[in-house]
Amino acid sequence: MLCPYHAWSYRLDGSLRRAPGFDGTGIFDPSVHGLVELPCAEWHGLVFVNPSADAGDFSAQVEGLEDIVAPYELERLVTRGHHDYVVSANWKVLSENYQECYHCPSIHPELCAVSPPRSGENYHHPAGSWVGGWMEIREGYQTMSLDGTSSASPLRGLDDLHRKIVDYIAIFPNVLVSLHPDYVMTHVLTPLAPDRTRIVCEWHFAPEDAASDEFDPSFAVDFWDVTNRQDWLACESVQRGLSSPHAVPGPLSEEEDGVYQFVTMVAAAYAGKAPRPASASVPDRAVRAERSAQPG
Numbered sequence: 001m002l003c004p005y006h007a008w009s010y011r012l013d014g015s016l017r018r019a020p021g022f023d024g025t026g027i028f029d030p031s032v033h034g035l036v037e038l039p040c041a042e043w044h045g046l047v048f049v050n051p052s053a054d055a056g057d058f059s060a061q062v063e064g065l066e067d068i069v070a071p072y073e074l075e076r077l078v079t080r081g082h083h084d085y086v087v088s089a090n091w092k093v094l095s096e097n098y099q100e101c102y103h104c105p106s107i108h109p110e111l112c113a114v115s116p117p118r119s120g121e122n123y124h125h126p127a128g129s130w131v132g133g134w135m136e137i138r139e140g141y142q143t144m145s146l147d148g149t150s151s152a153s154p155l156r157g158l159d160d161l162h163r164k165i166v167d168y169i170a171i172f173p174n175v176l177v178s179l180h181p182d183y184v185m186t187h188v189l190t191p192l193a194p195d196r197t198r199i200v201c202e203w204h205f206a207p208e209d210a211a212s213d214e215f216d217p218s219f220a221v222d223f224w225d226v227t228n229r230q231d232w233l234a235c236e237s238v239q240r241g242l243s244s245p246h247a248v249p250g251p252l253s254e255e256e257d258g259v260y261q262f263v264t265m266v267a268a269a270y271a272g273k274a275p276r277p278a279s280a281s282v283p284d285r286a287v288r289a290e291r292s293a294q295p296g
């Protein structure tokens with residue numbers, strides 16, 4: 001690794017390899033000028049850095065998520081789409097927006113065309129530091145794209161249920177993982193200021209598809225770029241509203257129980273406790289699938 005500023009180079013373990021101009025001076029000890037070492041955890045190809053070094057056991061953070069995320073084999077997927085946005089909104093406004101589809105009929109006509117906005121349920125798993133839920137893909141459509149068709153294969157190993165739904169998971173504090181039948185989309189939110197957030201959105205596909213030069217990821221990238229920008233405009237509007245001296249918190253609708261889980265998780269973290277969502281009585285996916293199978 002080479003620092004583009006003064007060309008100091010580092011080994012992959014972070015130790016300093018060479019600092020131009022300091023060779024042979026006898027007053028420079030490279031061993032004390034390595035990169036700062038921080039605890040980190042790798043999970044399904046995602047790297048979580050613990051910059052304060054007191055975040056606790058990472059496995060507790062993702063407790064209950066393994067069964068949901070593992071079938072998608074995110075660690076083997078290939079990134080074939082990358083968008084970098086800067087949005088004039090607080091990171092929590094953006095994350096709250098991700099937790100609910102109450103707003104979908106108003107601002108997401110493309111999304112509603114391929115996924116019923118009131119379909120699915122949120123998970124109830126207050127042990128881990130995450131919140132999420134799933135939504136269904138309309139009958140006859142393959143995935144979340146502008147026309148509901150896909151240019152990729154379904155990810156190997158997904159059962160029939162996983163081929164008809166999209167899981168939307170927010171891992172505290174700033175990673176959003178959207179699990180589709182044929183691709184995974186990730187958002188990483190980095191606060192730049194109280195009212196500004198950088199969002200890196202990436203799309204990941206099976207190597208069998210993505211290795212080919214002919215593979216075109218635009219069916220997924222274009223759909224979510226349209227939808228992302230609709231959300232960013234809405235969130236910037238929320239941020240403007242919040243800056244008013246007359247802004248007061250409103251009630252959450254029943255469709256926003258995911259937001260409730262998220263804000264209680266944030267509140268716990270601000271209070272110095274482990275960030276865990278408050279309990280909410282919602283069925284898990286197995287119960288939901290059972291209900292769907294019942295006639296009438």
Ligand SMILES: [Fe+2]
Pocket residue numbers: 097103104108231
């Ligand atoms: Fe949205």
